[in-house]
Amino acid sequence: MLRDPSTKYRPFPTVDLPDRRWPSRTITRAPRWLSTDLRDGNQALIDPMDAEKKGRLFDLLVRVGLKEIEVGFPSAGATEFDFISGLVRNGRIPDDVTIQVLTQSRRDLIETSFASLEGARTAIVHLYNAVSPAWRRIVFGMTRDEVKAIATDGARMLRDEAAKRPGTDWQFEYSPETFSTAELDFSVEVCAAVMDVLRPTPDKPLILNLPATVEAATPNVYADQIEWFCRNVPNRESVVVSLHTHNDRGTGVAAAELGIMAGADRVEGCLLGNGERTGNCDLVTVALNMYTQGVDPQLDLSDIDALVNTVTYCTNLPVHPRTPYAGDLVFTAFSGSHQDAIKKGFAAREQQNDEAWQIPYLPIDPADLGRSYEAVIRVNSQSGKGGIAWILEQDRGLKLPKRLQADFSRHVQALADATSRELNADDIWQLFQSTYLPGEHDRFSLRDYQESGAAGDRLFVGRVSVAGEDRSISGRGNGLISGVIAAMSEAGAPALDVADYSEHAIGKGADAQAATYLECRLDDGRTVWGVGIDADIATAGVRAVLSAANRA
Numbered sequence: 001m002l003r004d005p006s007t008k009y010r011p012f013p014t015v016d017l018p019d020r021r022w023p024s025r026t027i028t029r030a031p032r033w034l035s036t037d038l039r040d041g042n043q044a045l046i047d048p049m050d051a052e053k054k055g056r057l058f059d060l061l062v063r064v065g066l067k068e069i070e071v072g073f074p075s076a077g078a079t080e081f082d083f084i085s086g087l088v089r090n091g092r093i094p095d096d097v098t099i100q101v102l103t104q105s106r107r108d109l110i111e112t113s114f115a116s117l118e119g120a121r122t123a124i125v126h127l128y129n130a131v132s133p134a135w136r137r138i139v140f141g142m143t144r145d146e147v148k149a150i151a152t153d154g155a156r157m158l159r160d161e162a163a164k165r166p167g168t169d170w171q172f173e174y175s176p177e178t179f180s181t182a183e184l185d186f187s188v189e190v191c192a193a194v195m196d197v198l199r200p201t202p203d204k205p206l207i208l209n210l211p212a213t214v215e216a217a218t219p220n221v222y223a224d225q226i227e228w229f230c231r232n233v234p235n236r237e238s239v240v241v242s243l244h245t246h247n248d249r250g251t252g253v254a255a256a257e258l259g260i261m262a263g264a265d266r267v268e269g270c271l272l273g274n275g276e277r278t279g280n281c282d283l284v285t286v287a288l289n290m291y292t293q294g295v296d297p298q299l300d301l302s303d304i305d306a307l308v309n310t311v312t313y314c315t316n317l318p319v320h321p322r323t324p325y326a327g328d329l330v331f332t333a334f335s336g337s338h339q340d341a342i343k344k345g346f347a348a349r350e351q352q353n354d355e356a357w358q359i360p361y362l363p364i365d366p367a368d369l370g371r372s373y374e375a376v377i378r379v380n381s382q383s384g385k386g387g388i389a390w391i392l393e394q395d396r397g398l399k400l401p402k403r404l405q406a407d408f409s410r411h412v413q414a415l416a417d418a419t420s421r422e423l424n425a426d427d428i429w430q431l432f433q434s435t436y437l438p439g440e441h442d443r444f445s446l447r448d449y450q451e452s453g454a455a456g457d458r459l460f461v462g463r464v465s466v467a468g469e470d471r472s473i474s475g476r477g478n479g480l481i482s483g484v485i486a487a488m489s490e491a492g493a494p495a496l497d498v499a500d501y502s503e504h505a506i507g508k509g510a511d512a513q514a515a516t517y518l519e520c521r522l523d524d525g526r527t528v529w530g531v532g533i534d535a536d537i538a539t540a541g542v543r544a545v546l547s548a549a550n551r552a
């Protein structure tokens with residue numbers, strides 16, 4: 001890298017718009033969406049989609065609720081042409097969906113584009129040519145007027161081809177490609193010239209699509225450009241202002257959002273942000289960002305995993321696990337303080353009277369996207385007691401008292417450090433069992449027992465195995481637990497002083513079990529926990545005493 005990058009790269013000029021209004025606006029309704037997955041997305045793939053994949057993706061886009069779908073570049077070749085004409089011929093386009101195709105401003109390509117749409121009920125033909133100084137000089141070697149003529153010549157060809165096919169309801173889109181790096185007044189001049197040819201009206205508007213073909217500035221600059229354009233384009237009421245951002249600086253979504261605030265009506269992009277280089281605007285993210293502000297995006301993203309599966313199958317591109325909303329890990333917390341807050345959030349939600357979503361660290365309810373709460377908390381060496389307790393509660397129905405959570409989390413931490421890997425629910429359950437529940441290496445294990453007596457004076461008589469040898473023991477107490485503790489001293493267990501006791505049911509009905517948690521102090525000042533789980537609540541208590549005795 002250069003020590004002084006200014007010798008090679010220049011700062012992007014700002015727009016002179018001191019009375020800009022977009023910064024104080026908010027997004028209050030969904031824009032018109034145009035999916036270009038099958039065109040801009042497709043042209044950026046290592047292996048462009050075949051007809052089967054294009055068909056699958058088309059069906060997904062329809063299911064999601066996209067009403068305008070750019071289905072390809074018909075003049076690119078037979079695969080494209082046949083797919084598009086096949087959609088039309090085979091009646092695969094729902095009545096409320098309009099397909100769109102892209103073409104350069106060349107007669108043969110425009111004729112091919114119209115031919116691919118033969119018989120369509122309605123269609124949008126999208127014409128483009130680059131207008132910025134660099135493209136004028138480098139790509140076309142043309143003056144401003146010559147570049148404007150590419151656009152107007154193309155517009156005339158669209159008009160004439162459409163006139164030959166009155167059976168189709170034609171709409172037109174014009175993109176001054178490289179808009180965001182062109183002079184604003186020149187973009188307006190070219191668009192106005194195209195409008196002069198196509199003569200749009202408020203009832204039959206022209207879509208003027210303003211691409212950040214290569215993202216070159218902060219998104220506020222793009223918003224200024226859009227607001228400036230909206231103010232200066234003639235007959236604004238006869239124009240649908242459309243945005244087409246790319247993500248070269250990582251702000252394609254932000255630019256689209258600010259562009260909507262700046263007055264645009266329509267947004268082009270791809271599901272999950274596929275597209276040239278770093279991608280197009282990610283429509284899923286823009287839509288769900290709106291959703292989290294309480295605005296209906298008018299897209300159905302309620303099965304995000306199915307969407308991801310289809311998109312990855314069709315594009316053969318992976319989705320990064322941290323991709324907003326759609327990545328595998330975006331609803332998962334590994335770190336202790338996040339887990340603690342999420343767990344508390346869910347507990348608080350149970351007490352809440354309304355539906356308002358306020359779970360720390362989760363900007364959206366995973367369930368709204370068809371995701372379960374299972375993966376919300378996962379455990380590794382960064383995790384804390386709250387997360388571990390959550391997993392035991394979700395997976396096993398155990399509601400550990402707080403100090404037991406802390407006790408157990410030390411064991412989990414030691415295992416996570418020793419293994420240097422994530423611990424799944426099974427690992428955690430096995431560790432819990434080997435730490436607190438009966439096992440073959442226990443000194444004390446319960447064979448059978450009986451209890452008798454009245455309230456306040458209970459007699460426990462039982463048989464326990466002590467280091468492999470069966471012993472009969474008995475003890476009295478004002479309750480069963482104290483009776484067992486008294487009996488266990490006959491078996492050689494250390495004195496246990498109960499500091500805390502709690503119990504709860506696990507599950508419901510005939511299969512329900514009970515869990516008992518016992519915190520005991522020892523004579524030497526240490527604290528040990530005992531846990532008992534049994535179908536019978538009294539037996540769960542007895543097991544908890546033996547568990548504590550074993551751990552003592």
Ligand SMILES: CC(=O)SCCNC(=O)CCNC(=O)[C@H](O)C(C)(C)COP(=O)(O)OP(=O)(O)OC[C@H]1O[C@@H](n2cnc3c(N)ncnc32)[C@H](O)[C@@H]1OP(=O)(O)O
Nearest residue numbers: 043073075076077104105106128129130139140150177213
């Ligand atoms: C920003 C975007 O994403 S634009 C969309 C880009 N998508 C694609 O290119 C995918 C499909 N493209 C293709 O299949 C082919 O490129 C085709 C069929 C369009 C054209 O192929 P070819 O005729 O072989 O030419 P090629 O792609 O090299 O085009 C370059 C020529 O088109 C000219 N050109 C570029 N854009 C335009 C335009 N919008 N209108 C008219 N001419 C144009 C160039 O100046 C160049 O002309 P030259 O040969 O006189 O120098």
Ligand SMILES: CC(C)C(=O)C(=O)O
Nearest residue numbers: 128175177211213244
């Ligand atoms: C053709 C236009 C809309 C385009 O894809 C771009 O500029 O990125």
